[in-house]
Amino acid sequence: MSIQILMPALSPTMEEGTLAKWNVKEGDTVTSGDVIAEIETDKATMEFEAVDEGVMGKILVAEGTEGVKVNDLIAILLEEGESADDIDSADRSAGAVTETVEPEAEAASTHAAAPAAAKPAADVPSPAAEPDVPEGTTFKSQTVREALRDAMAEEMRRTEDVFLMGEEVAEYQGAYKISQGLLDEFGAKRVIDTPITEHGFTGLAVGAAFGGLNPIVEFMTFNFAMQAIDQIINSAAKTLYMSGGQMGCPIVFRGPNGAAARVGAQHSQDYAAWYASIPGLKVVQPYSAADAKGLLKQAIRDPNPVIFLENEILYGKSFDVPELEDFTIPFGKAKIWREGTDVTLVSWGIGMTYTLEAADALAEMGISAEVIDLRTLRPIDYATVINSVKKTNRCVTVEEGFPVASMSNHIAAHIMAEAFDYLDAPVLSCTGKDVPMPYAANLEKLALTSTQEVIDAVRAVTYK
Amino acid sequence: MATRKAAKKPNASKDDLLQYYEDMLLIRRFEEKAGQLYGMGLIGGFCHLYIGQEAVVVGLEAAAKEGDSRVTSYRDHGHMLACGMDPNGVMAELTGREGGYSRGKGGSMHMFSEEKKFYGGHGIVAAQVPIGAGLAFANKYRGEDTVSFAYFGDGAANQGQVYETYNMAALWDLPVIFVIENNQYAMGTSVQRSTHSPSYWERGAAFGIAGEEVDGMDVLAVKEAGEKAVAHCRAGKGPYILEVKTYRYRGHSMSDPAKYRTREEVQKMREERDPIEAVKSILLTGSHATEDELKDIDKKIKAVVNESAKFAQESPEPALEELWTDIYADELPQEASA
Structure with a gap:
C-alpha cells in the first residue's frame, strides 16, 4: 500500500504554503528523516522530512507551486515491492485524503479561516472612505506583516534615536518575521536580540527612553509581557505624572496579542482592556495593513509609552496600503x-x-x-x-x-x-x-x- | 576580598574633606527635619529616611562627573541632595506642595531632575536596576563616556530582575555601576534571615562582573572605590558592582517600630561608626579645621534646612487643575481621553 505525503502544517496559524523545492525526484529512495522538500510558510522556509521509508513514486505538486493547502496530497511514496504502476488512482485523488482529514483541518483553521492568509487584495474589505489619505493617492497591496516592517524601517531611517529590541528580532529576523531585513539595514547596534528576560529588558528599554532614546520593544507575544507589566505600568506609564511633567517615556511596546490558533490558554489572551485602563499609556489595536503602518509610525513618534497590539492571524492578511512618502494616522480617530x-x-x-x-x-x-x-x-x-x-x-x-x-x-x-x-x-x-x-x-x-x-x-x- | 577601607592617609584634600562633611551633614539635618515634619503631619504617606547612610551617596557623587546619571529606590532624599538638587524643592515635594520637584504629584518616593540626571525615586523594589542599565545603554548608544549609578538595597539584591540586568549589562558592556547599599535590613528582615550567601557583590562573578565590598560608613573608602568603578566603566570594560556596607539608624519608614534589632545595636553603630563623626575627626585631628569652623558649617546647614522647611510649608498646595496635567506629554483631545 503506497504512502501518501500530505502538505504539512508548519506553524499554528499556517493554512497554506509554497512548495519551494523538492530535494528528491521520482524513483529516489527515501529513508525517514531525509529532507525531501523545502516549504515556505508566511513566516519562514522550513525543511520537510520524510517520516516513512520507500521510493518516491509520484510527485503530485510541482516545486514552485504557491498556495498549497495544508493536508493536500503532494506526493506518493512506494513501499517495498511496489512500483509506480501500482499507485491506485484513488490514492491520487486529493478528495480521498480530504475526506478523512477534513473535520480536523476545518476545525483547526476555523477562526483563522475568516482572514484567509494571503488573499489577493481585491478580495479584502476596504473602508467606505479613506479619511487618512489625500485624494488621488495610489495604493499597493501589502500584508500587515510587511506594513509593520516598513513602518519601523521608515522611522529608523528618520532618526538614529529609534532602535528595536526583543527576542529573536535580529538574526532570526523576527519570531513572526516582522523585523525581517532590519538587521541587514540598521546593524546590530539598532536591532538588538535580547535574552529571554522580559522583565529585565523592558526595564532596560524604559531606562533608555528616560535617557532620551526612542525604543521599540517587541514582545514575542503580549502573553510574555505579563512578566514585564510592572515596568510598563509603574515605570513607563506613570513617570511623567510622578515627575510633574519633567520626564517622559517615549517608547513603543509591540507584538502579537490575543488568540492565535490552538496554542492553549497561556498563549491566547487579549490584553487590550488591561492596558487601556491605565492613564499614561496609549493603546493601539489595528486591523488593516494601512492602519498598522500609519499607526505604528505615529506610535514611534509619540512622546508617550504606546502599547501596540498586533494579531498573529492578521499578519499574513493583505490590504491596500497608501503609497505615500510619510503616512501617519493620528490616534483617537475611528x-x-x-x-x-x-x-x-x-x-x-x-x-x-x-x-x-x-x-x-x-x-x-x-x-x-x-x-x-x-x-x-x-x-x-x-x-x-x-x-x-x-x-x-x-x-x-x-x-x-x-x-x-x-x-x-x-x-x-x-x-x-x-x-x-x-x-x-x-x-x-x-x-x-x-x-x-x-x-x-x-x-x-x-x-x-x-x-x-x-x-x-x-x-x-x-x-x- | 577584604572590605575596602580608606587609605591610612586620607586621599582627599582639606577642601574635599570639608565638602564631604558639609554634604553629609546636609543630608543628616534634612532628614531629621523631614522626620520632624512627618511627626507634625506635614508629610504624609511613606517617608524613608537616609540617616546613617550618608557616606554612600556623598562618596560616590565625589567620584562622578557632569553628565553621569543616577537612579535609586524610594529611600531617595540623600541621593537628590548629594547630586545637587535644591533642598527647597525636595522638602516641598515631601509636603506635597506646588514648589516640589514633581509639583506635589510624586511625593517622597518619586522625584526626578532632568538637569541633574536624577531619574528617580522608584517605589517598586529593584525596578530601578534595569532602568539604571537602560540609562547606561543610552549613554553608550550615543557614544558618550558617561556612566550610570544604579542604587539598590540588600532587599532588592534578591529580586530576579537584578540578575536579568546583570546578564544584559555584562553581555553588552554597559557602563553601569550597580551600587548595593547593604544596610543589613530589608525592611524588618535581616540579611541573615533573607539571604543564603550574603556576599551580594560576589554574585557578579557568575556574570563576569567585577566588584568589591566597601565600608559604607567611611566616605573616603566609598569615594576611592567609586573612582575605581567609574574608571572601569569609562574605559569601556562594562559594569561594576559595589556592595557598600552601611547602616540606617532610623526605621525602614516612619511607621517602623524597628523591633527586629536591638537599641544597643543601633547605638553602637552611631557611636563607633558614624560617617559624619569620622570625617569630623579627621578634620580636627589633622588640623584641617577648628571646632569653630565646623560649627559655622553646622549653622549654615541648619539655615539651609530651616529655609527648606519654611519653603515647604509656605509653598501652596498644587492647583486643582494639576490633577489632570502631565498624564501625557502631548495633549489628548478632551473627548478622546478615556
Whole structure:
C-alpha cells in the first residue's frame, strides 16, 4: 500500500504554503528523516522530512507551486515491492485524503479561516472612505506583516534615536518575521536580540527612553509581557505624572496579542482592556495593513509609552496600503468601514473580521449595519460612536477579549451615559467567552466570538 | 576580598574633606527635619529616611562627573541632595506642595531632575536596576563616556530582575555601576534571615562582573572605590558592582517600630561608626579645621534646612487643575481621553 505525503502544517496559524523545492525526484529512495522538500510558510522556509521509508513514486505538486493547502496530497511514496504502476488512482485523488482529514483541518483553521492568509487584495474589505489619505493617492497591496516592517524601517531611517529590541528580532529576523531585513539595514547596534528576560529588558528599554532614546520593544507575544507589566505600568506609564511633567517615556511596546490558533490558554489572551485602563499609556489595536503602518509610525513618534497590539492571524492578511512618502494616522480617530442605518457595529483589531463578515451577511438579510473600527483604544474616538448610535439607535460591540471588565463594557457604559435616549435596544457585546482558552479545536472555536454571534446579536437588537 | 577601607592617609584634600562633611551633614539635618515634619503631619504617606547612610551617596557623587546619571529606590532624599538638587524643592515635594520637584504629584518616593540626571525615586523594589542599565545603554548608544549609578538595597539584591540586568549589562558592556547599599535590613528582615550567601557583590562573578565590598560608613573608602568603578566603566570594560556596607539608624519608614534589632545595636553603630563623626575627626585631628569652623558649617546647614522647611510649608498646595496635567506629554483631545 503506497504512502501518501500530505502538505504539512508548519506553524499554528499556517493554512497554506509554497512548495519551494523538492530535494528528491521520482524513483529516489527515501529513508525517514531525509529532507525531501523545502516549504515556505508566511513566516519562514522550513525543511520537510520524510517520516516513512520507500521510493518516491509520484510527485503530485510541482516545486514552485504557491498556495498549497495544508493536508493536500503532494506526493506518493512506494513501499517495498511496489512500483509506480501500482499507485491506485484513488490514492491520487486529493478528495480521498480530504475526506478523512477534513473535520480536523476545518476545525483547526476555523477562526483563522475568516482572514484567509494571503488573499489577493481585491478580495479584502476596504473602508467606505479613506479619511487618512489625500485624494488621488495610489495604493499597493501589502500584508500587515510587511506594513509593520516598513513602518519601523521608515522611522529608523528618520532618526538614529529609534532602535528595536526583543527576542529573536535580529538574526532570526523576527519570531513572526516582522523585523525581517532590519538587521541587514540598521546593524546590530539598532536591532538588538535580547535574552529571554522580559522583565529585565523592558526595564532596560524604559531606562533608555528616560535617557532620551526612542525604543521599540517587541514582545514575542503580549502573553510574555505579563512578566514585564510592572515596568510598563509603574515605570513607563506613570513617570511623567510622578515627575510633574519633567520626564517622559517615549517608547513603543509591540507584538502579537490575543488568540492565535490552538496554542492553549497561556498563549491566547487579549490584553487590550488591561492596558487601556491605565492613564499614561496609549493603546493601539489595528486591523488593516494601512492602519498598522500609519499607526505604528505615529506610535514611534509619540512622546508617550504606546502599547501596540498586533494579531498573529492578521499578519499574513493583505490590504491596500497608501503609497505615500510619510503616512501617519493620528490616534483617537475611528474609521468607518461601512456606512449603515439600522445598527452600529463597533470593533477593532481581529474583531473586525467577524464584524465585516457579519455586515455582509446582514446586508443580504436587509439589515444595514454601520461598521466602526476604533483603531485606538486609548484615546477612544467616542464621538464617532455616539454620532453613529444617534443615527442607528442600536449598537453591538465585537472583540476577542474576555467579557468581564472588557472594552465592550466600557463602550456600552459610555453609550448609555451619552446617548441613552437614542437607544432602542440594550447595547450587546460579542466577546471571547469567560473561560481560559481551551486547546481542543472545537472548544477553541466556541471560546472565541464568531460571525454568527454578531449576526445573532444584531438580530436581537433590531428585533428581526 | 577584604572590605575596602580608606587609605591610612586620607586621599582627599582639606577642601574635599570639608565638602564631604558639609554634604553629609546636609543630608543628616534634612532628614531629621523631614522626620520632624512627618511627626507634625506635614508629610504624609511613606517617608524613608537616609540617616546613617550618608557616606554612600556623598562618596560616590565625589567620584562622578557632569553628565553621569543616577537612579535609586524610594529611600531617595540623600541621593537628590548629594547630586545637587535644591533642598527647597525636595522638602516641598515631601509636603506635597506646588514648589516640589514633581509639583506635589510624586511625593517622597518619586522625584526626578532632568538637569541633574536624577531619574528617580522608584517605589517598586529593584525596578530601578534595569532602568539604571537602560540609562547606561543610552549613554553608550550615543557614544558618550558617561556612566550610570544604579542604587539598590540588600532587599532588592534578591529580586530576579537584578540578575536579568546583570546578564544584559555584562553581555553588552554597559557602563553601569550597580551600587548595593547593604544596610543589613530589608525592611524588618535581616540579611541573615533573607539571604543564603550574603556576599551580594560576589554574585557578579557568575556574570563576569567585577566588584568589591566597601565600608559604607567611611566616605573616603566609598569615594576611592567609586573612582575605581567609574574608571572601569569609562574605559569601556562594562559594569561594576559595589556592595557598600552601611547602616540606617532610623526605621525602614516612619511607621517602623524597628523591633527586629536591638537599641544597643543601633547605638553602637552611631557611636563607633558614624560617617559624619569620622570625617569630623579627621578634620580636627589633622588640623584641617577648628571646632569653630565646623560649627559655622553646622549653622549654615541648619539655615539651609530651616529655609527648606519654611519653603515647604509656605509653598501652596498644587492647583486643582494639576490633577489632570502631565498624564501625557502631548495633549489628548478632551473627548478622546478615556
